[in-house]
Amino acid sequence: MVRNWILEALCAVVADGAYSNLYLKKHLREVDEKDRALATTIFYGTLRNYTYCQRMWSQYSNGNKVHKKIRVLLTMSVYQLLFLEKVPAYAVISEAVSLAKMIRPQAAGFVNAILRKVDRERKIEFRDDVDEIATTYSIAPWLVKMWIAQYGADRALAFAKASLDTQSLSVRRNVMKDKPEVDRLQELRDPIYQYTGNTLEADPLYREGVVSPQDLGAYEIVRVLDPKPEEMILDVCAAPGTKTMAIAETMRDRGHVVALDLHPHRVALIQNDIRRLHLKNVEARCQDATDLSGLGLYDRVLCDVPCTGYGTLSRKPDIKLHLDPATMDTLIPVQAAILEQAAAHVKPGGVLVYSTCTLNQKENEKQVAKFLKSHPAFSLDMEKTIEPSKTTNGFYVAKLKKSADDVL
Numbered sequence: 001m002v003r004n005w006i007l008e009a010l011c012a013v014v015a016d017g018a019y020s021n022l023y024l025k026k027h028l029r030e031v032d033e034k035d036r037a038l039a040t041t042i043f044y045g046t047l048r049n050y051t052y053c054q055r056m057w058s059q060y061s062n063g064n065k066v067h068k069k070i071r072v073l074l075t076m077s078v079y080q081l082l083f084l085e086k087v088p089a090y091a092v093i094s095e096a097v098s099l100a101k102m103i104r105p106q107a108a109g110f111v112n113a114i115l116r117k118v119d120r121e122r123k124i125e126f127r128d129d130v131d132e133i134a135t136t137y138s139i140a141p142w143l144v145k146m147w148i149a150q151y152g153a154d155r156a157l158a159f160a161k162a163s164l165d166t167q168s169l170s171v172r173r174n175v176m177k178d179k180p181e182v183d184r185l186q187e188l189r190d191p192i193y194q195y196t197g198n199t200l201e202a203d204p205l206y207r208e209g210v211v212s213p214q215d216l217g218a219y220e221i222v223r224v225l226d227p228k229p230e231e232m233i234l235d236v237c238a239a240p241g242t243k244t245m246a247i248a249e250t251m252r253d254r255g256h257v258v259a260l261d262l263h264p265h266r267v268a269l270i271q272n273d274i275r276r277l278h279l280k281n282v283e284a285r286c287q288d289a290t291d292l293s294g295l296g297l298y299d300r301v302l303c304d305v306p307c308t309g310y311g312t313l314s315r316k317p318d319i320k321l322h323l324d325p326a327t328m329d330t331l332i333p334v335q336a337a338i339l340e341q342a343a344a345h346v347k348p349g350g351v352l353v354y355s356t357c358t359l360n361q362k363e364n365e366k367q368v369a370k371f372l373k374s375h376p377a378f379s380l381d382m383e384k385t386i387e388p389s390k391t392t393n394g395f396y397v398a399k400l401k402k403s404a405d406d407v408l
């Protein structure tokens with residue numbers, strides 16, 4: 001029964017902290033092929049709208065203590081009642097009651113009554129504007145307030161809305177391949193385009209290294225870095241390697257790219273892609289970027305630091321479930337230490353690019369401004385926020401240039 005599978009999948013993410021994308025990658029094959037699209041829609045839709053759906057039913061629970069699996073069941077059932085037009089309400093409620101009977105028979109009547117009430121009323125009384133945005137888009141109120149303070153009310157609302165988008169998948173055409181089957185793709189001037197196939201990983205074009213998944217905004221960061229063939233490039237936080245591979249292809253497998261990451265299992269992901277793409281100019285190594293002593297000097301250094309990921313909420317909706325300001329407090333000093341170390345390996349006249357996939361000026365503009373204040377050899381060439389939308393995650397990128405006459 002597909003809804004039982006969805007319930008187990010949601011419990012794994014909500015209660016056990018599994019990553020939504022990794023869970024689906026591993027377990028979606030357990031679902032009948034004909035039900036996979038529906039299972040994915042309910043799984044991601046519930047995660048993206050979790051707070052909203054939970055608030056919708058819990059306002060009628062009269063303070064009753066509700067078993068944790070029944071809570072998830074109610075939340076996913078409310079998602080279906082409110083967002084899935086093709087599934088009739090009676091079917092959603094009767095499936096939920098059947099599941100409740102299996103999990104906790106004494107809760108079946110409660111589940112039935114609550115879902116009927118939600119289906120009739122379909123409304124929430126909001127306390128104020130922040131509560132309305134936070135609840136409607138399932139974002140923590142502190143993050144909504146922070147976005148309003150940093151970016152203004154209109155952009156904060158746009159960021160929150162974008163967190164509910166279902167994003168299309170884009171791919172990067174390998175500019176080095178000139179096989180007949182890619183002639184059509186080469187007619188497209190831009191190497192990045194929307195993927196229209198079913199499963200990218202099963203696509204021969206992917207397996208043969210002709211195309212690779214790449215977010216539009218992530219590719220924009222590679223354009224800002226602007227690597228040239230024959231150059232020496234350092235990518236200090238590189239895994240899984242999507243930008244590294246775009247850099248190496250742009251360089252037409254010439255020059256040299258050193259790709260580092262802290263975690264061995266993530267370095268293995270970079271190595272897998274080096275093999276799939278048959279690249280010779282990339283070397284992947286496990287190294288902590290807060291200590292880069294012993295490395296030489298590079299023409300361009302990319303610092304794509306670990307961050308809070310607030311620009312990726314629609315693709316990784318589980319981040320919404322665990323939003324905690326303490327996360328940024330831990331990450332900000334690590335980002336500063338990585339930037340400091342990376343800067344020491346930029347040649348005089350070279351380029352340093354700092355990027356994140358988050359929407360938080362403390363990790364972005366302020367981090368770069370603080371760095372520039374204490375590093376007079378660097379100047380800001382450009383910085384921009386790439387706003388999240390149906391076609392891209394949100395990113396921040398800053399390009400810094402090192403003075404050519406910096407004393408070594």
Ligand SMILES: C[S@@+](CC[C@H](N)C(=O)[O-])C[C@H]1O[C@@H](n2cnc3c(N)ncnc32)[C@H](O)[C@@H]1O
Binds near residue numbers: 244304
């Ligand atoms: C934003 S992700 C990088 C994404 C990658 N550049 C890409 O485009 O595919 C940040 C990466 O930093 C790595 N990381 C975290 N702390 C690190 C450290 N101290 N040194 C090096 N890498 C680190 C994480 O393992 C993660 O893979």
